[in-house]
Amino acid sequence: MRRGTFVRWGVPIAAAAVIGAAIGAGPVIAAVSGEPALPERSAAQLLADAVAATNKEGGAAPMSGTVQQTSSLGLPALPSSGSASPLSLLSGSHEVKVWFGAADKLRVAMPTQLNETNLILNGGEGWYWDSATNTATKLTIKKGDTHTPATPVPQPSDLTPQQVAERVLAHADEHTAVRVINNAEVAGRPVYQLVLSPKEEGSLVQEVRIALDGETYVPLQVQVYAKGSAEPAFQLGFTQVTFTPPAAENFTFTPPPGAKVEEKTIGLEDMRGKQAEQHAEHAERVASEAKVVGDGWASVAVIPFSLSDLTAAATGTPDASATPGGPGEHFGEGADPQALLDSVLKSATPVSGTWGSGKLIKTKLVTALLTDDGRLLVGAVTPEEITKAAGTK
Amino acid sequence: MSTAESATSTATRRTPGLVPVTETMRTTERTEEPATDHPAAGPSGPSAPSGRRSAARATWAFWRLLGSELGLTFRRPRNLVMLAVLAAVPVVIGVTLRLVGGSDDGMGGIIQAVAGNSLMLTFVSFSFLVLLLMPVAISVVAGDSIAGEAGGGTLRYLLAAPAGRTRLLAVKYLNAVVYAYAVTAVVALSALLTGLVLFPAGPVTLLSGTTIPVLDGLVRIAITVGYVGAGMAALAAIALALSTFTEVSIGAIAGTMVLVIVCQVLRAIPELGSITPYLLPTKFTNFDAVLRSPIDTGALADGLLTFGAYILLFGTIAWARFSGKDITS
Numbered sequence: 001m002r003r004g005t006f007v008r009w010g011v012p013i014a015a016a017a018v019i020g021a022a023i024g025a026g027p028v029i030a031a032v033s034g035e036p037a038l039p040e041r042s043a044a045q046l047l048a049d050a051v052a053a054t055n056k057e058g059g060a061a062p063m064s065g066t067v068q069q070t071s072s073l074g075l076p077a078l079p080s081s082g083s084a085s086p087l088s089l090l091s092g093s094h095e096v097k098v099w100f101g102a103a104d105k106l107r108v109a110m111p112t113q114l115n116e117t118n119l120i121l122n123g124g125e126g127w128y129w130d131s132a133t134n135t136a137t138k139l140t141i142k143k144g145d146t147h148t149p150a151t152p153v154p155q156p157s158d159l160t161p162q163q164v165a166e167r168v169l170a171h172a173d174e175h176t177a178v179r180v181i182n183n184a185e186v187a188g189r190p191v192y193q194l195v196l197s198p199k200e201e202g203s204l205v206q207e208v209r210i211a212l213d214g215e216t217y218v219p220l221q222v223q224v225y226a227k228g229s230a231e232p233a234f235q236l237g238f239t240q241v242t243f244t245p246p247a248a249e250n251f252t253f254t255p256p257p258g259a260k261v262e263e264k265t266i267g268l269e270d271m272r273g274k275q276a277e278q279h280a281e282h283a284e285r286v287a288s289e290a291k292v293v294g295d296g297w298a299s300v301a302v303i304p305f306s307l308s309d310l311t312a313a314a315t316g317t318p319d320a321s322a323t324p325g326g327p328g329e330h331f332g333e334g335a336d337p338q339a340l341l342d343s344v345l346k347s348a349t350p351v352s353g354t355w356g357s358g359k360l361i362k363t364k365l366v367t368a369l370l371t372d373d374g375r376l377l378v379g380a381v382t383p384e385e386i387t388k389a390a391g392t393k
Numbered sequence: 394m395s396t397a398e399s400a401t402s403t404a405t406r407r408t409p410g411l412v413p414v415t416e417t418m419r420t421t422e423r424t425e426e427p428a429t430d431h432p433a434a435g436p437s438g439p440s441a442p443s444g445r446r447s448a449a450r451a452t453w454a455f456w457r458l459l460g461s462e463l464g465l466t467f468r469r470p471r472n473l474v475m476l477a478v479l480a481a482v483p484v485v486i487g488v489t490l491r492l493v494g495g496s497d498d499g500m501g502g503i504i505q506a507v508a509g510n511s512l513m514l515t516f517v518s519f520s521f522l523v524l525l526l527m528p529v530a531i532s533v534v535a536g537d538s539i540a541g542e543a544g545g546g547t548l549r550y551l552l553a554a555p556a557g558r559t560r561l562l563a564v565k566y567l568n569a570v571v572y573a574y575a576v577t578a579v580v581a582l583s584a585l586l587t588g589l590v591l592f593p594a595g596p597v598t599l600l601s602g603t604t605i606p607v608l609d610g611l612v613r614i615a616i617t618v619g620y621v622g623a624g625m626a627a628l629a630a631i632a633l634a635l636s637t638f639t640e641v642s643i644g645a646i647a648g649t650m651v652l653v654i655v656c657q658v659l660r661a662i663p664e665l666g667s668i669t670p671y672l673l674p675t676k677f678t679n680f681d682a683v684l685r686s687p688i689d690t691g692a693l694a695d696g697l698l699t700f701g702a703y704i705l706l707f708g709t710i711a712w713a714r715f716s717g718k719d720i721t722s
Contacts, residue, residue: 004717005717008712008713008716008717009713009717011709011712011713012706012709012710012712012713014709015705015706015709016706018705019702019705019706022702023671066691093666097689109601109685111600111681111682111685111689113678113681114516114520114600114678114681114684115600116600116601116602116685118601118602127602129601129602131506131600131601131602134506136602240691247687249603249686250687253602253603254603254604255602256598256602256603256604257509257596257598257604258509258598259598259602
């Protein structure tokens with residue numbers, strides 16, 4: 001071998017090192033630069049500031065950015081059910097673009113390969129555009145007679161970090177140890193990280209981290225870590241964000257020529273109709289029979305449930321004994337509920353104890369137990385906890 | 394390798410069919426001799442202008458070599474047939490959509506968009522062609538570049554001329570890049586003309602549901618051509634690197650195609666979702682970012698960075714291999 005050979009091959013090796021460094025630079029820099037970028041703050045101060053920032057005149061700051069949602073819940077492989085199905089959010093990684101102008105100006109776009117789904121809200125009206133079906137749906141949001149105030153909260157915006165953060169914050173009480181990290185970084189911005197760790201031993205949740213922007217206190221990221229894994233089991237957050245008012249044309253929508261235009265009114269009116277009544281009835285009945293065992297992070301919900309109901313509802317055969325509006329109907333079209341059910345049940349392990357016997361479905365964050373005497377127990381707890389809960393009738 | 398060395402050192406360096414590294418090194422050095430030979434004679438006087446003159450001569454030689462390479466590439470019947478086939482695909486797609494269009498209600502949105510506007514045919518054609526057919530054309534030209542010369546026994550003549558290996562490699566790569574852009578432009582033009590003939594022209598509806606004027610649409614097509622061409626240039630770098638490892642050009646061509654197909658298979662496996670962003674073909678279809686409102690510059694920049702990384706990595710591999718290789722044929 002010539003001496004020059006080594007020198008020569010050093011060039012591509014150096015190139016590979018540079019590329020590898022460029023790919024890995026983000027996380028490494030964030031981990032290495034441990035200096036607090038922000039002044040120290042207690043959890044209470046931070047929360048107060050955050051609440052003040054969201055409640056101030058004019059609402060939250062206008063912003064736009066890219067939100068990425070990643071879940072690795074350790075679910076059994078779900079049958080692929082179309083990208084638009086909400087079930088697809090349970091695994092893999094998804095990206096939406098968000099433009100937020102004011103409390104009533106919002107655009108959420110979900111880009112997919114050569115397709116795009118858009119939700120645009122501007123004042124009292126909204127548009128839902130689906131390029132795959134070439135359909136524009138005009139949404140009229142009823143004001144006043146609905147329980148939602150002047151700021152309508154559409155379903156897809158459940159995906160913005162704000163809502164998720166609020167939901168998690170509601171759990172923070174004596175069951176939770178709260179601390180604040182002030183040297184983290186999300187989407188290139190210094191953030192405060194509010195770390196909530198459950199005190200209960202039986203919980204599957206290691207900790208929940210909520211990142212609040214250091215300047216505007218807008219929640220930028222929510223991460224849920226399961227016990228015994230370094231990567232978050234669920235993560236929702238901005239990968240890119242700017243706090244400048246987005247261009248006005250983002251919030252105006254005119255249906256393109258040739259598109260199908262439909263109209264829909266969102267409000268309580270949707271809930272009228274026989275089916276909705278049945279749903280409500282069923283939900284009421286379930287709610288009255290359901291109970292919660294344990295408290296805090298280790299609470300387990302016990303719901304009366306029978307497998308035959310679900311199977312009947314899922315297959316769509318109108319069984320006389322089946323409860324009207326069984327849980328199977330909640331699965332969206334496009335997903336095959338039967339296939340989903342089969343694949344979930346296949347992964348379930350049969351368990352038994354002094355409390356009886358049943359099937360256990362275990363994921364990284366949630367454990368579910370379907371007992372043979374017709375109860376469904378769900379909780380973010382270890383299998384031992386859930387069988388203990390099954391024993392307390 | 395050692396036998397080649399000993400052969401040249403003992404023999405008269407006139408062994409037919411054998412151009413070892415040392416000899417081509419010497420031939421390259423010879424061209425630079427006038428610039429560096431007499432630095433002591435006149436440190437300020439003649440060396441600087443003669444250096445500039447030789448540098449100018451070198452650049453001229455580079456462009457002349459590139460010109461002759463391009464002439465060869467675009468006169469080769471094989472390459473012209475590939476261009477013609479690629480130009481025919483948008484026509485076939487357009488005619489099919491024209492015949493099918495309007496009758497069926499259950500069509501996808503993008504098909505309907507084509508039926509409604511002539512410019513959309515370009516994007517649809519690209520979305521079909523970038524997956525397989527365009528990579529085939531590019532890997533044939535780029536994979537053939539070094540291996541074809543080696544297999545045909547002409548590589549040693551190219552290296553016997555005082556061209557230098559790095560320069561020859563650069564010329565070969567630029568040649569492949571020009572062909573890649575030619576392929577992209579031909580597809581775009583063919584699709585544009587077919588679209589204008591078969592479908593109504595007018596304001597373009599984007600994926601986001603907004604409408605833009607025709608001129609804006611043409612600008613977006615130009616951006617697409619630039620982006621897709623860059624992606625094909627990245628693929629050409631891989632084919633060139635493989636081409637330096639073999640003397641059988643079909644080996645380099647097939648190797649590149651196998652890589653492309655393996656990448657497509659890997660992308661289809663959901664469990665491997667974490668590696669797909671790093672695969673080259675994943676970025677080929679990112680051009681649909683121009684069809685969004687506003688243009689998703691982040692996705693385009695991300696794709697271009699990936700292309701740059703691939704070009705850097707495989708370009709240096711090709712250089713390291715080719716500059717240290719004994720040419721035995």
